[in-house]
Amino acid sequence: MSKTKSATKKKGTAKKVKFHTIEEAIEDIKAGKMVVLIDDEDRENEGDLTIAAEKITPQAINFMAKHGRGLICLSLTPExxxxxxLPMMTDTNTSSFGTPFTVSIEAKKGVTTG
Incomplete structure (x- = not known):
């Protein structure tokens, strides 16, 4: 079931924003679409731009850098x-949620400035 939430436009009028189901988001990710994953109000209460690593493009990275305005991260298994x-960013993780960041990475070859 999809949820909706009101969003406010600049002039104070409201429009409906549709939240998709997890299943719909998974299908969009499989299709190479970027989605916004929103966490719980009791956690960070934020949205993360998310795309499958095998579907990433320079345009998608540029979009995330321009509009996301945060860290661009790659999820990796411990293995x-x-x-x-890759060494961990710090020896002692004091992050409130224990996010296990490694040192920053860059592509091995073919890197441009965007």
Whole structure:
């Protein structure tokens, strides 16, 4: 079932924003679409721009950098982090949610400035 929530436009009029089901979001991600994943109000109460790594494009990265205005992250399993020999960002994680960030990474080849 889809949920809706009111959003306010600049002039104070409201429009409906549709929240998709998890299943719909998964289908969009499989199709290469970028989605906004929203966490709970009791957590960070934020949305994350999300796209499947195998579907990423320079245009998608530029969109995230321009409109997301935050960190661009790649989710990795602990095994993949170990295979790539990526050190953790800090020895002692004091993040309120324990997010296990590694040091920043960059593409091995073919990197441009965007």
């Amino acid at each position: 993949r982090v170990e295979d790539l020999k």
